[in-house]
Amino acid sequence: xxxxxxxxxxxxxxxxxxxxxxxxxxxxxxxxxxxxxxxxxxxxxxxxxxxxxxxxxxxxxxxxxxxxxxxxxxxxxxxxxxxxxxxxxxxxxxxxxxxxxxxxxxxxxxxxxxxxxxxxxxxxxxxxxxxxxxxxxxxxxxxxxxxxx
Numbered sequence: 001x002x003x004x005x006x007x008x009x010x011x012x013x014x015x016x017x018x019x020x021x022x023x024x025x026x027x028x029x030x031x032x033x034x035x036x037x038x039x040x041x042x043x044x045x046x047x048x049x050x051x052x053x054x055x056x057x058x059x060x061x062x063x064x065x066x067x068x069x070x071x072x073x074x075x076x077x078x079x080x081x082x083x084x085x086x087x088x089x090x091x092x093x094x095x096x097x098x099x100x101x102x103x104x105x106x107x108x109x110x111x112x113x114x115x116x117x118x119x120x121x122x123x124x125x126x127x128x129x130x131x132x133x134x135x136x137x138x139x140x141x142x143x144x145x146x147x148x149x
Contacts, residue, residue, distance in 0.1 A: 006081045006082055007079070007080075007081060008078075008079065008080055008081065008082050008100045009077070009078070009079045010034060010036050010054055010056075010077070010078055010079075010100065011036065011075070011076070011077045011108065012034040012035050012036035012037075012054065012075070012076070013034065013035050013073055013074065013075055013076075014032060014033065014034060014070050014071065014072055014073060014074045014076060015033035015034065015035050015053065015072065016032075016033050016072050017070070017071055017072050018030045018031070018032045018058075018063075018066045018067050018070050019031045019032075020063055020064070020066075020067040027059065027060060028059070028060060028061075028063040028064050028067075029057060029058070029059055029063050030057070030058040030059075030062075030063035030064075030066045030067055031055065031056070031057055032055075032056040032057075032058065032066060032070065032078075033053060033054070033055065033056075034053070034054045034055075034056050034076065034078065035051055035052070035053055035054075036051070036052050036054065037049055037050065037051045037052070038050050038052075054100055055097060055098070055099040055100065056078050056080075056099065056100045056102050057083075057099045057100070057101050057102065058102045058105065059101075062102060062103075062105060065105070066105065069107055070107070074107065074108075074109050075107075075108040075109050076105060076106065076107055076108060076109075077104075077105065077106040077108055078100055078102045078104070078105050079102070079103060079104045079105075080100045080101045080102040080103040080104070081100070081101050081103070082098060082099070082100060082101075083098070083099055083100075083101050084096055084097065084098045084099075085097050085099065
């Protein structure tokens with residue numbers, strides 16, 4: 001049997017404060033928007049830039065940590081697996097949304113920043129060490145029907 005791999009790793013900026021909800025069975029879930037960008041020069045030597053927007057979902061303790069520490073603009077690393085959800089809206093139209101189900105997260109901004117300092121566009125000090133990865137230890141499988149959104 002051939003092995004397969006479903007893995008996603010991104011480093012980007014949080015586009016809005018994490019939205020945290022609770023499933024009917026009491027489990028915390030956070031939805032987070034993350035923007036990544038890439039820059040390159042085209043054949044004419046002109047600088048080009050492309051921005052990609054990602055949907056990240058964190059469960060359990062990881063969701064709580066994201067709610068507590070991540071804010072719009074925070075530079076963050078996520079790693080997890082890709083999952084595409086499908087649903088029908090009230091008009092019967094089928095919708096799709098691909099998300100990164102995060103298993104690990106590393107906050108890349110300097111520590112100790114809060115309030116206005118955390119929203120500053122100044123780069124973090126080069127001596128700042130990133131936080132260790134935070135792993136989602138929740139082994140319970142979550143059903144799409146349990147999602148509150």
